[in-house]
Amino acid sequence: MKPHCGLALFTIAILLVTRVTFAADITGAGATFPYPIYAKWANAYKKATGTRLNYQSIGSGGGIKQVKARTVDFGASDKPLSPEELQKSGLTQFPTVIGGVVPVINLDGIKAGQIRLTGTVLADIFLGKIKRWNDPAIVSLNNGFELPASNITVVHRADGSGTTFLFTDYLSKVSPEWKQRIGSDASVAWPIGTGGKGNEGVANFVKQIKNSIGYVEAAYVKQSKMNYIQLQNHDGAYVIPAEESFSAAATNTQWDKSTDFYEILTNKPGQNSWPITGATFVLMHKSQMNPAQAAEVLKFFAWAYAQGDEMALELDYIPMPDDIVKLIEDSWQANIQSKDGHAIYTAR
Numbered sequence: 001m002k003p004h005c006g007l008a009l010f011t012i013a014i015l016l017v018t019r020v021t022f023a024a025d026i027t028g029a030g031a032t033f034p035y036p037i038y039a040k041w042a043n044a045y046k047k048a049t050g051t052r053l054n055y056q057s058i059g060s061g062g063g064i065k066q067v068k069a070r071t072v073d074f075g076a077s078d079k080p081l082s083p084e085e086l087q088k089s090g091l092t093q094f095p096t097v098i099g100g101v102v103p104v105i106n107l108d109g110i111k112a113g114q115i116r117l118t119g120t121v122l123a124d125i126f127l128g129k130i131k132r133w134n135d136p137a138i139v140s141l142n143n144g145f146e147l148p149a150s151n152i153t154v155v156h157r158a159d160g161s162g163t164t165f166l167f168t169d170y171l172s173k174v175s176p177e178w179k180q181r182i183g184s185d186a187s188v189a190w191p192i193g194t195g196g197k198g199n200e201g202v203a204n205f206v207k208q209i210k211n212s213i214g215y216v217e218a219a220y221v222k223q224s225k226m227n228y229i230q231l232q233n234h235d236g237a238y239v240i241p242a243e244e245s246f247s248a249a250a251t252n253t254q255w256d257k258s259t260d261f262y263e264i265l266t267n268k269p270g271q272n273s274w275p276i277t278g279a280t281f282v283l284m285h286k287s288q289m290n291p292a293q294a295a296e297v298l299k300f301f302a303w304a305y306a307q308g309d310e311m312a313l314e315l316d317y318i319p320m321p322d323d324i325v326k327l328i329e330d331s332w333q334a335n336i337q338s339k340d341g342h343a344i345y346t347a348r
Helices: 035-049 060-068 083-089 119-127 162-174 176-181 198-208 218-224 243-250 291-307 309-314 322-335
Strands: 010-012 026-030 053-057 074-077 091-106 153-157 194-196 212-217 230-232 277-285 345-347
Touching: 026 060, 026 291, 035 053, 035 218, 035 291, 035 309, 053 060, 060 074, 060 162, 060 277, 083 091, 091 162, 091 198, 091 218, 091 243, 091 291, 091 322, 119 153, 119 162, 119 176, 119 230, 153 162, 153 198, 162 176, 162 212, 162 277, 194 198, 198 212, 198 218, 212 218, 243 277, 277 291, 291 322, 322 345
Parallel strands: 026 053, 026 074, 153 194, 153 212
Antiparallel strands: 074 277, 091 212, 091 277
């Protein structure tokens, strides 16, 4: 667990504000990917400080819209915004945790991790080219399992979603046909399937619909006790979604505060890497109309980096390494300012 430096070194430039106002509860909105850990952190933080976090799990697209409109203190997205888009919108971003997007299935008699798929076969299922579970392309990867002749029901997100971006970005990297026909984005024109709202909606549909397949963030797999697949990674190894495989993928990251930590982590090399790994990001305005409120947001995330690692690991998220936290805190000092240009966060 990290030391308490995030809070001990935190000073707020309140004296630079012409009129002191008391900060209200923190408000955020966006990605459903990090909702389980944000909820867990929020509960612990309220007990520790009395400050509440009201986080709306509405999808990355909604979070980006709300933070741009300044209706929340911060937005959250699993699809990092490009440096150009951030500059255009007057925003900055920083990662909070790393996790994985996991294909999940509902097949009678099949336990978690027993079915193997390659990225190409997974793409063909979501393209509607592979329609039955006993298709030769699936059977050839799973010798020893008697797969049903049942039709495959595809479940995908109905809302704009960073989880969808990570999933479709991965499929675009492993399937030229997917890249050409569908592409990667927070919302795509799905060829087939049933749409669920949020990770919660997809998880519920897959649990209810026999012979279905969908994709959710790893924490939802654990919470809902869902059956996941083994997936072939960049190096040809079959891996399961777990802390170790997310960490293996994360070791290849090249975080850079000069680009607001813009990096996509799908299909990273490594024998043990989970191929659909990604970070989730917080978005804030560089110029803050209410510095005291922005300070409360940064205080919350400084506490989470210092105190929240164990809680994150319990939900299969990977915490930010200490050296990356230092870069993040440096970026707060440089990028997030009061409207008259004074830093809100100062690390001494």
